[in-house]
Amino acid sequence: MKFGILVNEGPYNHQASDTAYQFTKAALEKGHEIFRVFFYNDGVNNGTRFGVPPQDDRNITKLWSELAEKHNLDLVVCVAAAQRRGILDADEAKRHGKDGDNIAPGFRISGLGQLIEAGIQADRLVVFGD
Amino acid sequence: MSVKKFMYVNRKAPYGTIYALESLEVVLIGAAFEQDVSLAFVDDGVYQLMKGQDTSEVGMKNFSPTYNALGDYDVNKLYVEKESLEERGLTVDDLMPLTYEDENDDYKEKPSIRVVTSEELSAIMDEQDVVLSF
Amino acid sequence: MAMLHTINKSPFERNSLDSCLRLARDGGSVLLIEDGVYAATKGTKVADKVTAAMGRMKFYVLGPDMKARGISEDKILDGIQVVDYGGFVDLVAEHDNVQSWL
Numbered sequence: 001m002k003f004g005i006l007v008n009e010g011p012y013n014h015q016a017s018d019t020a021y022q023f024t025k026a027a028l029e030k031g032h033e034i035f036r037v038f039f040y041n042d043g044v045n046n047g048t049r050f051g052v053p054p055q056d057d058r059n060i061t062k063l064w065s066e067l068a069e070k071h072n073l074d075l076v077v078c079v080a081a082a083q084r085r086g087i088l089d090a091d092e093a094k095r096h097g098k099d100g101d102n103i104a105p106g107f108r109i110s111g112l113g114q115l116i117e118a119g120i121q122a123d124r125l126v127v128f129g130d
Numbered sequence: 131m132s133v134k135k136f137m138y139v140n141r142k143a144p145y146g147t148i149y150a151l152e153s154l155e156v157v158l159i160g161a162a163f164e165q166d167v168s169l170a171f172v173d174d175g176v177y178q179l180m181k182g183q184d185t186s187e188v189g190m191k192n193f194s195p196t197y198n199a200l201g202d203y204d205v206n207k208l209y210v211e212k213e214s215l216e217e218r219g220l221t222v223d224d225l226m227p228l229t230y231e232d233e234n235d236d237y238k239e240k241p242s243i244r245v246v247t248s249e250e251l252s253a254i255m256d257e258q259d260v261v262l263s264f
Numbered sequence: 265m266a267m268l269h270t271i272n273k274s275p276f277e278r279n280s281l282d283s284c285l286r287l288a289r290d291g292g293s294v295l296l297i298e299d300g301v302y303a304a305t306k307g308t309k310v311a312d313k314v315t316a317a318m319g320r321m322k323f324y325v326l327g328p329d330m331k332a333r334g335i336s337e338d339k340i341l342d343g344i345q346v347v348d349y350g351g352f353v354d355l356v357a358e359h360d361n362v363q364s365w366l
Contacts, residue, residue, distance in 0.1 A: 001357050008149075008264055008366070015298045019272075022328070026349035032357070041152055041264060080155060112159040119260040120134055120163065124356050127263055127364040129272075139363070141283065173283055213286070252287045256267055261363040 003027050004122030005037040006115065008129030010045030011060035012053070017046050020128035021063055028071050035122040036074045037064075038115045039107075041129070044087045047077040049104035061104045068106030075107045076114045134259040135166045140175035141263065144194070145185065150178045151193050153264040158196070161203035168207035168258075169200075170251060176214045179225040179243065194226065201230025206242045213248050266291045268359035272298035272366070275310045280365040285313070290320040295347070295355055297326040301333060304344050311341055318343045326352060 005024055009016035024034055039046050046061055053059050068075050077087055083096070089109050093101040103109060119125045138157055144150040160167060171179060178197070185192040200206070208228060215221060228242040246254070255261065269288050275281040281303050284294060294317070296304050303310055304325040314323065323344040330337075330346065337346060347355065356362050 003356070006262070015272075019298060019329075022349045023352055027353045030350060030353055032353065040156070041148065081152060112156055113163070115156065116136075116160045116163045116165070119136060119160075119262070120132075120165065124362055125260050125262070126356055126362055127261075127366065129264060129364065129366040141280075141366070172287070173279060211287075248286050252289050255287060255363065256289045256292075258361060258363075261361060263364050263366045 001124065002033045002035045002122045004035050004118030004125040006118075006125060006127045006129075007037065007039050007043040007046060008041040008127065010042040011051065013042075014130050016128040016130060017043065017060050017064075018058075020126075021060065021067070023126065023128070024073075025067060028067075034071070034073055036076055036114065036118040038118055039075070039077045040081050040112075040115065042081075042085065043129075044077045044082040044085055047075070047082070047087050047104050047107040047109075048102045050102045065104050065106040073106070077103070077107050077109045078115070079109050079111055082109055133164065133166050135168070135257060136160060136260045136262065137168050137170055137255060137258040139170045139172060139255075139261060139263040140178055141173040143174040143177040144183070145188065145190055149264040150175075151191075153262075154193060154196055156262065156264075157200065157205060158203060161200075161205050167205050168209060168254070169205070170255065171208065171210045172214050172251070173211075176210055176218060176220060176225075179208075179210065179228070181224060181226050197226060198228055201228065201242055204230075206230035206240075208242045208244065209251055209254060210243055210245050211248060211251050212245050215245065266293070266359060268292065268355050268362045269294045270362065270364045271296055271300035271303065272364070274299040275303040275308075281310065281314075284365045285317050288321060293322040293324060293355065293359060295324045295326065295352065296344075297329055297352070301325050301329045301335060304330070304341055305335060305339050306341055315341060315343070324351070324355060
């Protein structure tokens with residue numbers, strides 16, 4: 001079965017991203033397909049590579065990046081929500097005259113249409129939030 | 131492409147958190163995909179539709195006029211749960227008078243807000259293919 | 265097979281359990297996750313409400329979230345099934361659609 005995943009909260013403050021990660025991992029282990037993981041609201045903050053959590057805690061962004069690399073996942077950060085919160089890739093940084101980008105490996109920035117498309121294409125869309 | 135039933139469930143009040151505004155942004159983008167779209171306003175979500183919102187003194191953007199534009203995007207099924215209104219001492223007269231032009235009925239102006247009971251809303255929710263909540 | 269509802273909030277902090285029970289159709293299922301797992305425990309003021317709802321819906325609770333919060337299986341209300349993340353995935357796949365009561 002094809003799943004779409006929506007993550008509406010950032011890392012650490014809420015458990016949403018952790019639960020979404022565990023769900024995604026379990027779905028992949030069961031042989032399901034993950035059509036896309038879409039990050040919205042403060043969920044876009046999962047996509048910064050600048051987070052430095054304490055060494056004895058999990059690094060949520062890194063976990064997503066590694067899962068994406070292993071399973072060729074499509075991790076999409078909403079561009080409008082990302083701009084509000086200062087999550088930028090190199091193109092976005094250049095376009096807005098910012099002096100650097102912070103998007104983590106395996107994540108890409110795109111529009112809200114990608115969420116709607118996930119709703120249309122996936123058999124189930126599962127929402128994780130506050 | 132097949133048409134799916136998308137429902138956006140709004141259970142949070144505006145301004146205190148960003149969910150109402152960013153949910154509305156998804157609805158507007160989603161409207162271009164020609165799916166069967168409806169919105170549900172439940173619990174504090176009914177406060178999103180209050181008349182007379184004025185954010186001038188809090189310094190935030192007043193996005194309530196956007197609800198009025200939904201009709202132009204063929205989003206005209208705004209289900210408001212009666213029980214949630216009553217619990218909050220509200221009636222439909224406290225809400226913005228949102229309308230749309232019905233192209234199947236000589237472009238007559240019709241109300242987009244439909245007050246429904248929990249029982250009715252639960253039947254509508256059950257029919258959905260995709261339920262988005264923020 | 266009807267709708268799966270997930271609830272991730274404590275019933276003592278938010279009204280998501282009440283709203284879900286009010287709007288969920290008979291024959292659906294409820295999965296309690298994150299802080300929602302407290303609604304699955306015995307002896308609380310919502311236990312009667314949850315038990316009554318079991319007559320018309322199936323209830324599940326996410327084991328890893330229970331364990332993290334120090335809730336052992338013997339503290340869970342009779343009739344609620346404990347599942348792991350794989351079980352969560354199965355529930356989503358088995359139901360027609362899923363609604364998260366955020």
